[in-house]
Amino acid sequence: MLSPMRTQVGIIGAGPAGLLLSHLLHLRGISSVILERRSRDYVERRVRAGVLEQGTVDTLVESGVGERLLREGLVHEGIELRYGGAGHRVAFEKLVPGRSITVYGQQEVVKDLIAARLAAGADIRFEVDDVAVHSLEDAPYITFGGERLDCDFIAGCDGFHGVSRPSVPEGVITTYEREYPFAWLGILARVAPSAEELIYAQTGRGFALHSMRSPEISRFYLQVPAGEDLDEWPDERIWAELKARLETVPGFALATGEIIEKGITPLRSFVAEPMRHERLFLAGDAAHIVPPTGAKGLNLAVADVRVLTEALTRFYADGSTALLDDYSDICLKRVWRAQHFSWWMTTLLHTFDSDDAYGRRLQTSYLDYVTASDAAATTLAENYVGLPYEVLP
Numbered sequence: 001m002l003s004p005m006r007t008q009v010g011i012i013g014a015g016p017a018g019l020l021l022s023h024l025l026h027l028r029g030i031s032s033v034i035l036e037r038r039s040r041d042y043v044e045r046r047v048r049a050g051v052l053e054q055g056t057v058d059t060l061v062e063s064g065v066g067e068r069l070l071r072e073g074l075v076h077e078g079i080e081l082r083y084g085g086a087g088h089r090v091a092f093e094k095l096v097p098g099r100s101i102t103v104y105g106q107q108e109v110v111k112d113l114i115a116a117r118l119a120a121g122a123d124i125r126f127e128v129d130d131v132a133v134h135s136l137e138d139a140p141y142i143t144f145g146g147e148r149l150d151c152d153f154i155a156g157c158d159g160f161h162g163v164s165r166p167s168v169p170e171g172v173i174t175t176y177e178r179e180y181p182f183a184w185l186g187i188l189a190r191v192a193p194s195a196e197e198l199i200y201a202q203t204g205r206g207f208a209l210h211s212m213r214s215p216e217i218s219r220f221y222l223q224v225p226a227g228e229d230l231d232e233w234p235d236e237r238i239w240a241e242l243k244a245r246l247e248t249v250p251g252f253a254l255a256t257g258e259i260i261e262k263g264i265t266p267l268r269s270f271v272a273e274p275m276r277h278e279r280l281f282l283a284g285d286a287a288h289i290v291p292p293t294g295a296k297g298l299n300l301a302v303a304d305v306r307v308l309t310e311a312l313t314r315f316y317a318d319g320s321t322a323l324l325d326d327y328s329d330i331c332l333k334r335v336w337r338a339q340h341f342s343w344w345m346t347t348l349l350h351t352f353d354s355d356d357a358y359g360r361r362l363q364t365s366y367l368d369y370v371t372a373s374d375a376a377a378t379t380l381a382e383n384y385v386g387l388p389y390e391v392l393p
């Protein structure tokens with residue numbers, strides 16, 4: 001084994017959580033090394049979600065990686081809930097003035113962060129194998145591909161299927177989980193969006209979402225049964241089903257085009273508590289997963305990383321461990337709020353085979369309430385654009 005490398009924070013995973021953490025620590029003069037098992041090309045091409053909360057946009061812009069986001073991101077002041085043959089706009093400018101969302105692909109955020117990291121001379125190791133964490137109590141280190149990285153702390157930013165969370169001894173972490181009987185079939189299409197803003201459609205045939213990436217590229221999602229085989233969905237069938245679920249209001253026609261990417265993602269709600277064990281700190285999908293209906297996944301990862309950055313900064317400034325000790329509780333408060341919101345949006349807008357007529361009437365009555373009452377719509381709006389961050393103790 002080569003002589004060990006040393007850094008202050010060893011980060012596993014070059015997704016939004018790991019990259020943003022490394023970037024923010026760098027701005028605070030704290031060193032880190034990122035270990036990523038996939039190639040740079042893979043992580044930069046991986047199509048994921050694309051709605052940024054106000055706070056996420058502010059964090060990226062204030063930390064100097066928001067230039068392209070401000071230039072190419074699409075700022076939206078509302079979304080549409082479409083059901084029962086009518087569309088209902090949830091107007092952020094009226095309900096939560098001054099707070100909006102920005103539509104900007106997660107992979108674009110990843111590209112911007114990797115570019116900024118490498119421009120600052122960061123050490124990002126792509127395509128590393130056999131990452132494993134060791135001696136978390138006092139002198140943590142990470143081994144990978146025959147090498148060793150000594151560090152003061154390890155940040156587990158390696159997603160749901162990573163090695164960090166499973167490396168915590170049995171019985172330390174409690175997990176909370178909910179599976180959904182459906183998945184999302186997502187596509188990227190080379191066609192101009194058919195609407196200015198996102199459309200969340202609830203129909204008897206199932207949920208559909210009209211999103212976008214740019215004036216030329218649209219993003220769509222369809223509710224399909226869990227475990228559905230993508231081969232069952234040739235492009236024509238996808239467009240026919242999107243039309244059936246979105247062309248449900250007078251005067252709306254869905255433009256179609258070449259599908260350039262498609263995939264099926266299972267829907268899951270998951271929380272691991274606590275998000276810290278000794279000198280290992282979990283952030284992002286490594287600690288929590290939300291169904292994408294509330295567009296919270298990426299934004300929660302950013303919220304975790306903000307708290308962890310501040311906690312590590314205080315430790316290196318004056319040795320205080322108070323915020324490191326509070327890290328998990330502070331993050332989990334926002335995580336559970338987002339868990340509820342994401343579960344609520346999912347149950348409000350998807351079709352459950354288990355639902356009887358009574359269940360369906362309940363769903364419609366709630367949609368009627370959310371779209372008629374400013375108080376209820378404000379609840380949706382403030383969670384969707386993102387609640388302000390906690391003031392840290």
Ligand code: APR
Pocket residue numbers: 012013014015016017018035036037038043048049106128131157158159160161162163283284285286296297298299301
């Ligand atoms: N060794 C090294 N890297 C790993 C390992 C491992 N054993 N396991 C996973 N990784 C890498 C993955 O290849 C991935 O690039 O960790 C990274 C985790 O990134 P994400 O899954 O994007 O998770 P996170 O950074 O927490 O971002 C959360 O991603 O999945 C979306 O909806 C989610 O938007 C949310 C965001």
Ligand code: PHB
Pocket residue numbers: 048049050051198209211212219292293294295
């Ligand atoms: C997306 O644009 O990919 C997107 C938008 C809203 C969601 C989920 C995904 O709720």
